[in-house]
Amino acid sequence: MAGKIPQTFIDQVVQQTDIVDLINGYVELKPKGREYGACCPFHHEKSPSFTVSPDKQFYHCFGCGAHGTAISFLIEHEGLEFIEAIEQLAARLSLEVPREQGHVETVNKSAQSYELLEQVNQFYQKQLRQHPAAIEYLKKRGINGEIAAAFDIGYAPEGFDTSTKAFPKATPAELEEIGLLSKNDRNHLYDRFRDRIMFPIRDLRGRVIAFGGRTLGDAKAKYINSPETPLFHKSDNLYGLYEARKALGKLSRLIIVEGYMDVVALNQLGFPECVATLGTATTSQHIQRLLRYTPNLLFCFDGDRAGQDAAWKALQQILPVYADNIDIRFAFMPQGEDPDSFIRERGADAFAAFLKEASSLSGYFFQKLGQEVDSNNTEGLAKLASLAKPLIAKIPKTVFRDLMTKELNQRVGTVVSNTGIMREQPPVKARSNDRGPRYTKTRLAIALLLRDPSLASKALDIEQLSQLLGTPGIDLLIEMLEILEQQADLSGVSLLERFRGRPAYEHLIKLLDWDPPDMTNREVSFVDTMRQFEKDIKRAPFDAFIQDNTPEI
Secondary structure (H helix, E strand, C coil): CHHHCCHHHHHHHHHHCCHHHHHHCCCCCEEECCEEEECCCCCCCCCCCEEEECCCCEEEECCCCCEECHHHHHHHHHCCCHHHHHHHHHHHCCCCCCCCCCCHHHHHHHHHHHHHHHHHHHHHHHHHHCCHHHHHHHHHCCCCHHHHHHCCCEEECCCCCHHHHHCCCCCHHHHHHCCCEEECCCCCEEECCCCEEEEEEECCCCCEEEEEEEECCCCCCCEEECCCCCCCCCCCCCECHHHHHHHHCCCCCEEEECCHHHHHHHHHCCCCCEEECCCCCCCHHHHHHHHHHCCEEEEEECCCHHHHHHHHHHHHHHHHHCCCCCEEEEEECCCCCCHHHHHHHHCHHHHHHHHHCCEEHHHHHHHHHHCCCCCCCHHHHHHHHHHHHHHHHCCCCCHHHHHHHHHHHHHHCCCECCCCECCCCCCCCCCCCCCCCCCCHHHHHHHHHHHCHHHHHHCCCHHHHHHHECECCHHHHHHHHHHHHHCCCCCHHHHHHCCCCCCHHHHHHHHHHCCCHHHCCHHHHHHHHHHHHHHHHHHHHHHCCCCCCCCCC
C-alpha cells in the first residue's frame, strides 16, 4: 500500500504535521511542563494520564499504554489504514497526494471499480421498488422503509444475464472482477446474485466494495457473498461497521453477530453498534480492526453448534492481542433463536437484559474447557490443565494472564505455570530502576538518533560499525545511519515511520519513549557511545566481541 505514495512525500507530511495541533482537535490539551496533557481519548479516565511531547512528536498514555506518532493516532483513533492516515494528514496541510509512476493505472482502475459498484448498488435499490414480492418479504421480516434506506437494501432480480444488460458499458471481465458474474464449468459467465435481497458491504470510507445476498425462499444457500476481489477481502471487512460509525461517531462498544439481518434488525430496534462477519470465521484481522474502535466487544452468536464453534474461534483470535484495558464478552442465543427473531418477539428491553448476562472471556473460557473434561477426578483436572496452558500462554504478559493462571491453579488444585508445574514462589519485589528498556549502549545510540537524527554526522563509519555485527541492535543502528546518509534532513519521527509495519517498529517506539539520564546532553552522550563502540572494535581481535546478554531490541 505505502508504495503507491512516494516515500519522500510521506516524509514531508510527517515532518510538517504538528502532533500537538492534530490531537488538540480531538481532546483539549493543556500545557504540562515541556509537554501537554489531557484525559486519554483511548479509554475512560477521570485523572489525565495522556501526554503529548512536541519535542518527540509522540503521544503516550500512562493509563492504557497507548502511544505513537501522528499517523498512529489517526490509525488507532479513527480506524484508518496507513494510506488513509497519510491522505488525511496531507489534506490538513492542503497538500495534493502524488502517486508513483506505475501505480496511476491501478488507482484509476480501482476508482472505476468503486464507481461501477455504486451504480450496481443504485440499480438494486431501484429494482427493490419495482418488485412487490421483495418488499413484502422485508415487511414480513419486520424491516421498515427507513432502515432499508439507511442500509441501501436492494433486490437482484431473476435472470442469468441481468447485469450485462443493465450495464452495457461495462465489459464482462469488469463485472466478473467486482464479483457480479460467476463462471461455470464451461467458462460461461452468469449473474452471481439472482432473486435475492441485496446488502451492500462498505469499506471504512463508505464506498461499496461487495454485496451479500439473501434468498427470498428457503434455498440451500440462504446467504451468498461476493467472492474475494481486489477491493474486497472477507477476512478483513465487517458488515455494518461503516454504518455504526456514521450513526454513533465514537463507539463505546461493538456487538458482533452472525448475519446481515441480525445487524439490520438490531439497528432498527435501538442497537446501532452491531456488525457481522461476512460468511467467515472471526479472524485476527477482524479482532484488530474492532479493537481500533473500542476495547469493549460483545460476541452475540446463535446457541447451536455452529455458533459455539464460531465463538470459540473468535476467543482464540483474541488471546494473542489481549490487553488489560479491554472487555470481551460472549452471549449465546436460546436454541432455535437468533438476535433478529429474539428482539422482534421479545423487544429491545429483553434483548438489553439478555446482553447484561453475557459471560466474561475468562468465564466462557473455563466453561467451554470444563465441558470437555470430568473435573471430578484427577485425570480430568490434568486434562483441563493441558488444554488451558497452551491457550493461556498465547496471552501477552498482562495482569489478565496472571489472573487466568491463578484461576487455573484454583480449579486444578496445584500451581501451574506457562511452562509446567512449579512450587509456590514468594513474590519478587520489583526494582525501582526496572522501568523502560534495559540500558545498553546500542539502545542509547538508537534512542539518541530518534530524538536528534543530525547526530548521525558524529557516528562511526558504517564500515567500522559493521565489524560489530552480531551485537544485538547493531544491524538496526546501521540501517538507520544508512537512511540518514541518504536523507540527512529527516526528523526523528520520519525516521521512525520508515520502520512501520516491521518488527523493529515497536522496539523503536519504546526507545523513543525511553528517558535515560544520558539524554541531558545528547551530542556528548552520542559521541561517548561511539567511542565505546570504537573500543569494542579494537578489542575484538583479542577477546572477541563483548557479549551483551540483554534481549535483542
